[in-house]
Amino acid sequence: MAAGRMILPWFGMVSSIAVDPIEKKPLFHYLPGSTALSLGFLGCNLRCPFCQNHRISQSTDAPAEYLPPDRAIDLAISEGSPSLAYTYSEPLIHAEYILACMERARKAGIGNILVTNGHAKGQARSDLLGLCDAANVDLKAWDPVFYRGELGGDREIVLDFIRAAVAAGVHVEITTLVIPGRNDEATDIEGIAGFISALDPGIPYHLSAYRPMYKYDLPPTPDETLERCASIARKWLHYVYVGNSLSLDNDTKCPDCGNVIVRRKGYRTAVTGLSGGRCAACARPIPIVIG
Numbered sequence: 001m002a003a004g005r006m007i008l009p010w011f012g013m014v015s016s017i018a019v020d021p022i023e024k025k026p027l028f029h030y031l032p033g034s035t036a037l038s039l040g041f042l043g044c045n046l047r048c049p050f051c052q053n054h055r056i057s058q059s060t061d062a063p064a065e066y067l068p069p070d071r072a073i074d075l076a077i078s079e080g081s082p083s084l085a086y087t088y089s090e091p092l093i094h095a096e097y098i099l100a101c102m103e104r105a106r107k108a109g110i111g112n113i114l115v116t117n118g119h120a121k122g123q124a125r126s127d128l129l130g131l132c133d134a135a136n137v138d139l140k141a142w143d144p145v146f147y148r149g150e151l152g153g154d155r156e157i158v159l160d161f162i163r164a165a166v167a168a169g170v171h172v173e174i175t176t177l178v179i180p181g182r183n184d185e186a187t188d189i190e191g192i193a194g195f196i197s198a199l200d201p202g203i204p205y206h207l208s209a210y211r212p213m214y215k216y217d218l219p220p221t222p223d224e225t226l227e228r229c230a231s232i233a234r235k236w237l238h239y240v241y242v243g244n245s246l247s248l249d250n251d252t253k254c255p256d257c258g259n260v261i262v263r264r265k266g267y268r269t270a271v272t273g274l275s276g277g278r279c280a281a282c283a284r285p286i287p288i289v290i291g
């Protein structure tokens with residue numbers, strides 16, 4: 001604060017720009033096969049010791065350049081991306097800039113995507129969600145002690161953020177990075193899947209494999225652990241996916257008849273079994289946003 005004015009030294013300072021497959025966010029049920037112009041920033045309000053983007057999340061010294069909000073929209077349009085993703089480090093701590101982009105994106109018909117740890121409350125949360133089309137929210141663990149002690153976060157704030165996003169009509173998907181011995185007990189996955197299911201069992205849930213990074217040197221998550229966690233989550237949820245594994249099946253299948261709705265190989269997708277928002281084989285409604 002200076003002379004009664006709030007100074008935002010990192011307003012619009014963008015550390016990363018990329019045109020990503022939307023599946024990389026990950027969002028599997030929102031404009032499948034499209035791309036998102038993805039912007040990363042500097043800093044984070046958490047301190048996850050396994051952060052894959054720690055060079056930009058845990059330091060404000062990384063290279064960054066000012067990107068005017070209008071230019072962000074122009075870039076999305078020129079790259080042919082129907083959406084703009086605020087991602088990589090934590091976007092919510094740059095709410096003023098993101099709101100400026102979101103307002104312009106909405107007027108231009110570009111979707112707004114938040115990839116976030118979900119630590120926002122009050123007016124900032126409702127303003128952001130009011131302009132948000134899709135969000136992937138990290139629900140990093142079910143144990144509130146792990147959230148507080150290991151990550152510096154607050155599970156209840158995240159749960160409230162997810163509830164508010166669903167209530168606001170945002171397309172929501174949820175991700176947990178599965179870390180063996182830290183958050184992969186059956187009770188952890190049951191807690192998360194039960195919470196999501198109580199909101200809507202059709203919310204897509206992503207279980208991603210951890211890889212050694214930053215301060216963590218635990219061995220990577222084996223496929224068997226991901227499969228075990230996914231099979232627990234599938235007792236509660238219709239659409240459970242695994243990430244960071246090349247060998248496991250990630251097709252979207254109809255929960256009723258098993259028809260393949262979206263075929264996936266890596267980040268390549270083909271919508272093969274959807275007709276008018278329903279399974280082409282049995283007509284069950286399938287919650288996928290198609291452009």
Ligand code: SF4
Pocket residue numbers: 044045046047048050051052053054057088089090117
């Ligand atoms: S919330 Fe995300 S960006 Fe922030 S420290 Fe954790 S993993 Fe990194």
